[in-house]
Amino acid sequence: MGIEIGLGEYLALASVIFGIGAMGFLTRRNMLIQLMSIELMLNSVNVMLVAFNRYMPENHTGQIFAFFVIAVAAAEAAVGLAIVISLFRLKQTVETDKADALRH
């Protein structure tokens, strides 16, 4: 029969992806990678929402929530990429630690 996949496995997967995203966000200094890490974090939440909904099927709240998260993530990426372009035009780099004009 193979391995039974339950809610616990989905939650573990989502938490691991979220953790990878958070680590990537905190350790990398390339803004594009940081944007991708944020996407990873948001998408791990989608996995979790849909998994919870699968085990609480009275309504579709979790799945609907996931759709909204996808839409919001797209909007966030648009603004984030605009800021990347703006940074690149000024500094010819997308490394976030090169933006240090405001440090004290």
Place this chain on the structure above:
Amino acid sequence: MSALMPALPLLILVVGALAMMLVDAFVEEKAELALMSFWIFVVAGGASVGLWVTEQVIEVPEVMSLYLATDRMSLFFDIVICGGGAFSALLAGGYLKEHALERGEFYVLLVFTAFGAIILARSVDLLSLFIGLETMSLGAYAMAGFRRTSARSTEAALKYFLLGSFAAALLLFGSALIYGATGSTNLAAIGTAISSGEAQLHLAIMGMMLMIVGLAFKVSAVPFHMWTPDTYEGAITPATTFMSVGVKAAGFAILVRVLLVSFGDDLSANAETGWPPVIAGLAAITMIYGNFAAVGQSSVKRMLAYSSIAHAGYILVGVAAAFRAGEEAVSAVLYYLMAYTVSNALAFGSLIYMGSRGKEAVSFEDLAGVGRRHPAAAIPFVLGVLSLLGFPPTAGFFGKYYIFNAAVQAGGGFVWLAVLGVLTSAVGAYYYLRVIVYLYMKQPQAGAPVAVPMKSGYVVVALILSSYFVLRMGMAPGTYLDMAIAAAAELVA
């Protein structure tokens, strides 16, 4: 149609913003979008006042009541956020023209950001909470980076965006955990599930902590404040004004709502083991750090950024006491946010007024002697910093008084917070009064650039309006306090 009445302020804002986009695109000669956005905010705020006064009981369709509150507290925050938006629109009208940045997008972004802030403050569901938070934040990121040719403005937007989206992701993860623990995303249903013992408590508590962290970022509480000084300093000043008043007010509104509605049971809100000690700890370090870090600043704008962190600390004192002192503490928080909105709009507005093209006032040195050379320009700044300091008879005095009074009323483990608040406020006297010292008692050094006040009707109107409210709320706080109490009563009951 009448079923949509409770959402009238929201409709006015969104229709107004769309109309402004059309006007900006199709009207040939330069349209006065500053004036237009100011009136949109005034009409939307006026609609909220109207809804408040008429006290109509309107049957709200379920599709709306499940996601957006229509209670007194939401009307109160409509008024505060629209007020902050109206001040920012006027200040932007002067600032953008003076510094040759006038482009229509700013006003549209401002109205949309305020729209998101109102959705956030009104939301009674984790879904509308997240959408409101992102609508507000995305607009604010764009406003922070509005001066695209400036490395400082872009850096401000970058830091705000990165930390803001990280915080939003944490908050979203927390929301998903709460949904999994309770089976619902409705704030009230979450509260019922937790108090009836149906919820998986450990998941719900983890979710609550992540949500507190996410919202602490938005209201810039220490240790989640790292972006605040840089963003406030680098962003153009009208954007900073709205970030420090509208965005912060909405963040506190939803923090109070989530904590009291969803986690207002005796176990979660226990004064020893629940969320109040967590919030109290945040409040304590925020007050200490914000005030002491503001002391060493040489830039007035950066000093005001640290002062806004310190004020977040004072407001958190009220939030921490919200369960124990109930209506008294919540109304103190609401009153403080209103007083802070007018005081901060006045302080930032005065700073804008001090500078003209190429001679923007930024550091304390720039302010040297302005009080002698331009007496009329210096008076509103003095009033603004006195109100931020909490000096009678200004709005800030009663704000602080009610907050610390609520902490004392809550008793037990909260009295020390009030004591700490008063002590750290005394530190505030140093850096607020330093503004007045520079304005009146210093002379600019030879050869140093001298700030010249701008000539702008918009900024003058904003300063007069905010000065009026600062004094009015300081001398006759009754009306405003009654409003705050009425708004708090519905939430606590």
